[in-house]
Structure formats: C-alpha cells, structure tokens
Amino acid sequence: MSSPSIAIIIYSMYGHIAIMAESVKKGIEEAGGTAEIWQIPETLPQEVLTKMHAPPKPDYPIIDAAKLATFDAFIMGIPTRIRQLPRTMEGAFRSSSLCLTVLINIETNQVFWDSTGSLWQTGALVGKYAGAFVSSAGPGGGQEMTINSALSTLTHHGIVGGSPWGAGTFAGKMGERQPSALELQMAVIQGKQFYGVVSRVKF
Numbered sequence: 001m002s003s004p005s006i007a008i009i010i011y012s013m014y015g016h017i018a019i020m021a022e023s024v025k026k027g028i029e030e031a032g033g034t035a036e037i038w039q040i041p042e043t044l045p046q047e048v049l050t051k052m053h054a055p056p057k058p059d060y061p062i063i064d065a066a067k068l069a070t071f072d073a074f075i076m077g078i079p080t081r082i083r084q085l086p087r088t089m090e091g092a093f094r095s096s097s098l099c100l101t102v103l104i105n106i107e108t109n110q111v112f113w114d115s116t117g118s119l120w121q122t123g124a125l126v127g128k129y130a131g132a133f134v135s136s137a138g139p140g141g142g143q144e145m146t147i148n149s150a151l152s153t154l155t156h157h158g159i160v161g162g163s164p165w166g167a168g169t170f171a172g173k174m175g176e177r178q179p180s181a182l183e184l185q186m187a188v189i190q191g192k193q194f195y196g197v198v199s200r201v202k203f
C-alpha cells in the first residue's frame with residue numbers, strides 16, 4: 001500500500017498558521033508520510049492588507065480545484081476571524097447558487113467549478129480525509145467556534161457523503177437520490193468503529 005498524498009492547505013495573514021503548517025508537515029514526516037503546503041489565494045486588495053499591517057505572503061504555491069482533488073487527504077490551517085472561518089477561505093469554497101449541479105456531480109464524480117472560481121470540486125472530494133488546525137488571538141478566543149463553523153461551511157461546499165466527522169449522504173431536493181455504494185461503505189466503517197469504542201465500555 002502506498003502512503004497517502006497529503007496537502008496542507010492554509011490561509012495565513014500574519015504567519016502563525018504558516019508556522020503551524022510547517023510543524024504539521026514535520027509531524028506527518030515523523031510519522032513516515034510526506035505532505036505539501038499550499039495556500040488559498042488572497043482576496044483582499046493590497047490597500048486593505050497594508051492597512052491591516054499584513055506582511056508579504058509566505059512562499060507557498062496557490063491551490064486550485066484541479067490540484068486539490070489529486071490529493072488523498074488534506075488538512076486545513078484556519079486563522080480565526082470573529083470566531084469563524086475567514087471570508088477569504090469561505091469564498092474560495094463557495095458554490096452557493098449551484099446546489100442542483102452539486103448533487104448531479106456527486107453522482108458522476110464530475111469535476112465542478114462555480115462561477116466565482118471556487119477551488120471546491122464537489123464529488124471529486126467525497127471520501128477523502130480532511131482535518132483542520134486553527135490559530136486565534138486570545139487564549140482560545142474562539143478556536144473551538146472556528147472549527148465548529150468551518151465544518152458547516154466545508155460540509156455544505158463539498159466534503160459530503162462521508163467525512164472524518166461521520167458518514168453522510170445527500171437525499172436530493174425531492175428525496176430522489178439514495179445513498180451511493182461509497183457512502184454506505186462509510187456508514188459500515190463508522191458502525192464498526194463505533195462498536196469498537198463502545199464495546200470496550202462495561203455497561
């Protein structure tokens with residue numbers, strides 16, 4: 001079995017997440033794997049970045065949809081913005097007006113882009129492993145909320161039908177779609193893992 005290809009995908013304005021990403025990479029390497037660090041394209045104009053005292057971006061390649069789908073797994077570095085995912089990252093994942101297309105593409109596993117240039121390829125990402133790490137200003141000033149709110153956004157924009165947070169399926173707008181074989185397989189795996197945990201407890 002070959003080792004999984006892993007992308008560490010970051011958005012970092014002041015460099016904290018970039019430094020964390022290097023440590024995550026180190027950890028993956030110490031565990032015997034390899035990983036590449038990629039970054040989300042900036043959407044803020046330079047004028048705004050200057051006013052925010054943002055230093056130049058770290059020197060990582062910019063991720064795009066086609067590249068993202070080539071990895072077996074990805075872990076995202078997310079700086080906290082008002083206890084949430086930064087709008088720059090959310091914008092990169094957005095595909096809001098194209099829900100129906102999203103559903104169709106999950107069936108066909110077809111590569112999908114939205115009109116805003118989203119890096120999200122719905123369907124192509126189903127079944128891939130994802131994780132996240134965060135940074136924030138205060139002593140945990142919203143880190144837990146950042147992870148929490150990021151999950152909802154990411155799940156709605158592509159990480160569906162099975163994710164590290166549990167098995168899942170799309171029903172379709174009118175309930176016309178049924179769980180795919182892959183989604184059912186993930187539910188079986190979750191059932192096994194769940195039993196593996198609870199069976200260790202003496203009731």
Ligand SMILES: Cc1cc2nc3c(=O)[nH]c(=O)nc-3n(C[C@H](O)[C@H](O)[C@H](O)COP(=O)(O)O)c2cc1C
Nearest residue numbers: 012013014015016017080082083135136137138141
């Ligand atoms: C617009 C804005 C909103 C922020 N909101 C929060 C927040 O709600 N809680 C918090 O702890 N930190 C907040 N921060 C601080 C950022 O989380 C911090 O600057 C960031 O984690 C640094 O990561 P980076 O250097 O990789 O950009 C905010 C920063 C900005 C610019």
